[in-house]
Amino acid sequence: MAQRTATAVPSAAAEPRRGLLHGAFTRTLGLWLLLALTVVACVLSITVGTRSIGLGTVWQALTDASTPGDETLIIRELRVPRTLLGVLAGVSLGVAGALMQGHTRNPLGDPGLLGVTAGASFAVVLSIWLLGLSTPGGYVWFALVGALLGSVTVYAIGSAGPGGSTPVTLALAGAALTALLYALIQAITIRETTALDAYRFWVVGALAGRDAEVAAQVAPFIVVGLVLALVNAPALNLLGLGEDVARGLGTRIWLARSVGLASITLLAGAATAACGPIVFVGLVVPHVARAVTGPDHRWLIPYSALLGAIFLLLADVLGRVVARPGELQVGIVLAVVGAPFFIALVRRRKLAAL
């Protein structure tokens, strides 16, 4: 194996490390384009649904709250909050994934796969069971603490021992912790049918059925998390050169790592509290973003944010279209889209190279 690693590293280094777009101007232009696409995705998310509503009616409902009829209600009470939540969760998960992949130097980094969402889920179930909480606003704090414990545990275990963290050890530590926490969740929900009833609808990961208040409750956490992520970007670029080089260039490693961890926890924890565990957004989006921008996190993070929102909104719209008259929760759609992506990634030889 030592031999393979030795051959894999030069070939990875020889690979073009630059993305499609170079230069500040083209990248800014690309960002505006993504912003436009995000708006398009929002429009789709508001107009497409189980019940088809014309664009004119949608506009009427959006601009004038006093317009009579069910359609105004559907737009204002259901689709707008849902879209808002989709943007928030998509941005959070995309950025959290980019940070995780950057900090762990692990191409398989995803809050859902590395134990963060499992930690949040377990804490949420505990709060449903022990305290009878039933709203995301109530359990967002629990989700944050759980997310923090989950990510710290997985990273500590995955990087303990000689050799440090590798994609494989981190993925396995994530799988092990997830299996343990889900067994404990099951131990709780078996005994408490009411907890199971609340839990099973939350656990699929969905944007539907959450009102505007949920988005308002998690938004502050997400905003702080995003600011921290942007602050973290330059240091993350230096960390990518290896800890020794980064230290030599004056980076305070512990500070950079702590800011990154705080950001991941806030973003993934808040998104999980609001929508339930959504896997694979954080995995797929940064890879797409990296293909466009290259490895510079100052660009990678904003691109991941917008791509995350677009990806999540489109998946949600797709879930409404394919299963008419019912709908598929966005978590299911993402698993169907994301699992093949994950497997394709694994099948590429150079797993250690990021």
Add this chain to the structure above:
Amino acid sequence: MTLAPPTRAPERSPARRAVRVGPFSAVYRPRQLAVPVAVLAALVVVSALNLGRGDYPISVPEVLGTLVGAGDDTQRFIVLELRAPRIAVGLLVGVALGVSGALFQTFARNPLASPDILGVTGGAAVGAVGVIVLGGTGAGALLGGVGIPAAALLSGLLTAGLIFGLAWRKGIDGYRLVLVGIGLAAFAQALIAYLLTRSDINDAAAANVWLTGSLNGRGWDQAAPLALALVVLLPAALALSRALGVLQFGDDTARALGVRVGPAQGVVVLVAVALAAFAVSAAGPINFVALVVPQVALRLTGGSRPPVVASALLGALLLIGSDLVARTVLPDSFPVGVVTAVVGAPYLLWLLVRGRRRSTL
């Protein structure tokens, strides 16, 4: 190849004695005999305890007496009708999972390759939950007719085929196999979550219990098919031991030693998957047994790869022991799968921290 498990080369001992009978010869290793015998003894004791403990306690001598024909009607009913079949299922499932794990880990040369990590049990669970949830409805009526065990068996085999197909790239690399398995396991988890939202709360509760892996309410109906399967699969597993021992040295060496690697790997995997799928179909996805047991057996016997017989016995012991804890120490009818997860997951995490000898694992 990558996946060296933390196995040791057998210590070279000048005193190692060979036993020869005609053309056959074998090296006599005391620990490889002593460990199975000791585990077997423990198994008898724990089984007897298990038969006696419960809401209606019966002492061990009385249990043994009942088994050979003595005892009053109540004792006979409780021991022979209620507890014995359940324990039989536990023993058989433990044996199947232990052997399945030993085969997987030897084949992939990776202590992490086990049917639960690879998503085989998760895939089997999708089939079973599908039957529980959709069984009553129109579209699911066909599925419902198949029954939970058969559905689990079929979808488990199907998932295994998918995992190996997707992990195949001019051969199977153990880590690629494990990672593909993790991806598919996440996918299976999402499918199960979706099925649970489609069901009414009673079905969801039933599926939820099944999903943890439980021996509650299991009886001869589950034991009989599993016993039949083991009659076929266990001798096959033992016979495959030799080929596995050679595969341990790497594909090229094995080829040079005259093993047809492709077919040998195919048969090993088929047997290992079938064992896991039958176990899941009888008791639900009981996690971590197949993962933990072969490595413990390996350390106890001190060989170079997970031993099949010792893994079988240890698997049975772990499952019966966990069930005893679940039934008597924990509050009412806790599923055994929770106990094995609480024991097994920390072990897996420890394995990740400790068992790593090179930077790639």
